[in-house]
Amino acid sequence: MPLYRAEVYTQEGARKILRREAASENDLLRELESERCAVVSVKEEKARAWSFAGGSRRKKLSLEEQRLFCATLSSFMRSGLSLTEVLKLLQKQTRGKNLKPVYTELRESVEGGRSLAASMTALGVFRPGLVGMVESGEKSASLGEILEKAGELLQNEISLRRKIQTALTYPMLMLLVGLGVVVFLLSFVVPRLTALVIESGAELPFITKALIFVSHAVRVGVVPFAAAVALLALWMRRRNKKIALPFFREARENLTFALIFSQTGTLLRAGIPLVQALKLTEPLDPVKGRLSTVAGYIKEGYRFSQALEKEGSFPEEITTVIRVGEAGASLPETAERLGAGCWEYAQTSMQKWATLAEPLIILVMGLLVGFVVVAVLLPIFDLSSLAGR
Structure with missing residues (x-):
């Protein structure tokens, strides 16, 4: 809610400056009137443009x-x-x-x-x-x-990120070194070797022609491509956007479910009604309006599990677990256990992809280097055979 600065006089005639949150200026005026204060002025206070570095841009906390x-x-x-x-x-x-x-x-x-x-x-x-x-x-x-x-x-998210970073450090290093080798071959080695073959007048095989085309494209486009990538990364950082990889979709969904049901269970354990707990949990859900829809179904008389099923975006396994918790009159504990289970499943999924990354990178780099080697050696073997005749 917005924050207002109000200058008032109390019943005793004392002048005061009050700062209060209110849904609107009229709501604040009615509240002050009920306190029998004479309002002189009311003004909404804007957030100050504060930053750690003293500028207008704020740095997010880690x-x-x-x-x-x-x-x-x-x-x-x-x-x-x-x-x-x-x-x-x-x-x-x-x-x-x-x-x-x-x-x-x-x-x-x-x-x-x-x-x-x-x-x-x-x-x-x-x-x-x-x-x-x-x-x-x-x-x-x-x-x-x-x-x-x-x-x-x-803390769980930090631990998960550290595990993934540790698992991906070696594969990413291999990928960078491999890409550097391939770019060096395509930019410096391949043009000199293919120039010798072309000068000899020998017929170039298709794979070598393809390599020459790729080599020319790399030499011409490597600088613009690097500049485009740098600009894209800068734009995404300023807009706080991230690349959503499709094979991480299941892990992202389970992380979201972990936050939703852990928070809901905690609020229910604190004595908050289910509908209100869902509304308070809604800021954690990236899918806007989903929990409001579920809360609306509950107001209409549906049970929590039925509302989740009717909304349609929650997996059947989740609705089944919630249904069991409702039957056993242990919904808060069930929701918290469900959140912990979704978190563990997301960790397992992320670690699986991190483990698969290393052999996949080795395979891709092997294919690229193999393509370069074969494309360079084929015309050389042809020249050798012609010289032997």
Whole structure:
């Protein structure tokens, strides 16, 4: 919700400056009128263009920094301190050059009347899924538990990324070295060898003609291609876009289901009704409107499993597990176990593709080098046979 700055006079005649969140300016005026305050002026406050470097562009926090934020904030909140006190302590104790200004901005924003989720949104350095979890935690009065759960999910994602990076380091190094060798052959070696064959007047086989064409294309297009790739990467980074590989689709879906059902189970365990829990979980779902549709079916009288089945985008295995949980009156525990199972399945799928990457890269590079070698040697063998006659 937007944050408004209101200048008012209280019943005692004292002049005050209030900062409050409200759905609209009229809602805020009605709220102040109910408190018997005389309103002088009301103005919406915009988020400040703040950044770590002092410019207008904000740098996103890394996953490790966001995990540390969740872990430290949840641990301090268990001690019974208020949110502003916790943020003030973290501001003093944190040595990280990225997190320290974040705590400062969050404390000032929360003291000014914003919620923690709205303050995080205004900063723009947190991922939307984490902001959604914080918002649901504030509305359900279980912020500490939600932050702890968010920290666990972030830690799982960090561990998964590290495993994938470790598994892909050697194959990617092989791919870069192999591509460098192929480009060198096509740019320098092949033109000189084929020039000798062409000068001899011998008939070139089709595979050698194809190699000459590819070699010419590489020499002409390598610089424009590299520039185009660099511009595309820069554009995707600025727009925060990522390449969606089709063979990672199943893993991405299971990661999404893990977030949805882990969050839903946590909210249900905290006593939040199912419909409200789904609405609070919706920011974590990249498919917009899906959970709202499920919540609408539940309002019409459908059970949770029936609503998931009627919506149509959830696998049958998930609806079956939810149906069993409903029958056993253990829906919160079932949803959390389902989230953990989806997370493990996504990890297995990602590790499988990481394991297959190495032999696939070796095979592709072998075929490319073999093509170059055969295309170069065939005309040389023909010349040798002609010279022997």
